[in-house]
Amino acid sequence: MDPAPGRTDSRCKFPGGRYMDFFPIILVIHILLALALVGVILLQRSEGGALGIGGSSGGGLMSGRSAGNLLTRTTAIIAALFFSTSMILALIASHRSGEGSPFDKVQVQAPVAPAAPAEPAVPSAPLAR
Numbered sequence: 001m002d003p004a005p006g007r008t009d010s011r012c013k014f015p016g017g018r019y020m021d022f023f024p025i026i027l028v029i030h031i032l033l034a035l036a037l038v039g040v041i042l043l044q045r046s047e048g049g050a051l052g053i054g055g056s057s058g059g060g061l062m063s064g065r066s067a068g069n070l071l072t073r074t075t076a077i078i079a080a081l082f083f084s085t086s087m088i089l090a091l092i093a094s095h096r097s098g099e100g101s102p103f104d105k106v107q108v109q110a111p112v113a114p115a116a117p118a119e120p121a122v123p124s125a126p127l128a129r
Contacts, residue, residue: 023092030085037078044071 023089023096026085026088026092030082030089033078033082033085037075037082040071040075040078044075
């Protein structure tokens, strides 16, 4: 079963004619990245004293500054990966539907020239002088 003309396929063809769909795999990765992003954000020290699980001031493995740098970098990397998987899923979904963008369906109409202003109405009663 080949895709319709003008549509791309999000599947990978293996030897022997078998197909593998990438959408569920990328979706699972996307969900795992979302959970990891929530976890890393909750580990960071908060200014308002909310959860702040990672904000302990013990002399353990990492100091407060190095833990903050590690968590900040980890958050940035996971956020970039999350954004990338979001874009990939959106592209695959749009190619699957084959309908294109909703903006492609909008019909552009020629602008209508404004009507000439009407003559001012003449008062029916005489004006008092």
